[in-house]
Amino acid sequence: MLTNRNSIARAATAGGATKAKKAAKKPATGSTLELKNVSKAYGEEWMSDQILDNLSLSIPPGEMTVIVGPSGCGKSTLVNLLAGFEEPDSGKITIDGDEITGPGKDRMVVFQETALIPWQTTFENVVFGPKLRGDSNTADLEEEAKKLLIKVGLGEFMTKFPLQLSGGMQRRAELARALINEPKVMIMDEPFRGLDAMSRSLMQEFFLQLFEENRRTNVFVTSEIDEAIFLADSLIVLTNKPTKVEKIIDIKLPRPRNYSMLTSAEAFEYKRETMAILHDEAMKSFANTSKGVA
């Protein structure tokens, strides 16, 4: 099963359009992420801030799961826990049933602000992961990296340093860097934040294109509701701290998505529903803080 998905990934990166289309029609064979009774707090004793309290959540395989929530709810904490950068105080986080003990290439993260290594060129950044692990031989690896960079539109910028790239280009480079490791799960923490509107919509479309070619399990955190609806298969709406799942909305818009769908009545209903929840949560949070309750 593993080799099957790997060959799908290779077909996608090789840019073989017909092969990729055929592969995409196969049922999604992705990995399942689960949180079981997870709690996480920061700080000591009286200053302790309970972010997650006995949260249970399941990320379905092979789907684009988008998470939205009020600001300050544990979205970033969730990302860190799923990625393995932090450990829960109690409870278990599993991938395909196996408990997560730390970071790993099966769960690659794309952060809000670029985490491309500034002293490596774009090309070096992309080959960094596989090179560290000694996965494939150098010639194959370089071939694959070049193809991937051309695919994300950075063929001319391979020898440039990350600081020489624009914001959108940096994100694309980070996507390439994550994808070359063939992760089971892609975790995106507001990756398109800070991009101008045009770049952002182009990135969204491009990102969905990549998703169509290879239906990995995706966890996508965002605070933009339009973006959430445009991308998602299912939309998880979170509450304030301590964070719980308020609602899971199934986005039944057809794939492949295009922007006109956002103006449909169906999309509008999703947006109305989501905004109602978030508005309530924001009001609650405001009321709490004005009372001086931590």
Place this chain on the structure above:
Amino acid sequence: MGNSTVQKRSKLSKMLRSTELRRGIMAIFVFLVIWQFGALIDDWTGYDMLGIGLVPPPIDVLITWGDVIPNIGYWQSWVSSFQRVLAGFLVAMIVGIPFGLLLAVNKYFRGIFFPPFEILRPIPPLAWVPASLIFWPTNEMSIAFVTFLGAFFTIVINVLGGARAIDVRYLRAAQSMGASQWHLFSRIILPGTLPSIFTGAAVGMGITWEVVLAAEMISGGGTQGGGGLGFFIWSSYMGGSLEHIVVGMISIGIAGYLCSSSIRQLGILFMPWRRLF
């Protein structure tokens, strides 16, 4: 090959014609003119123009410099000072960089060595001179030790700060990709600390020069021939020649500039990604 020499030539001529260089030279020239003028006003009116008048004018200094240059002792001073500076500086880098990195990455090492380090650091290097003279067998070694101390503390504190300031997300990204502890150190922490290493080197170099010159003045030049530029200034003071003092000072300025410039160039070489600023 022809192409690259043409490029190199035009790069050099571009540099020589650059407005920055012209501005720099103009600024130095204006400074010299003001200086000369100050001395002349002093002659004409008998008033001291805010202290500038007391300093020998540039023309006199240049004449004295012309007399000093053929004197081999002058150049031996250069060599002596440079030797001391480089020796102290290099040892401080060789010891300081690993020490700083260890402090940054290993909390046990930090717990043991940082407190005594922080207690000793505020002691100015020159305060160490008497103790150094007592404990080290030769004058030369005493000066070398004090020089080392001056640069060492600066380099370590810069390296430590730089290593701790590395964005944690680079480390996290590397961990996700399966980096070992050694990878994290060699591929992330070490290159990420380079800018701070160079800052520490630049500042440490300046401190080294200060200490060397002061030590040369205090200890009477040491046993090596030439005595050093600090001794040159001191004996000029003893001999009562203002012009020689100024010659010595400007010589030190040039020597220091050469050192800083070298460090800058090395920085550009080792950190190509920073050229972008």
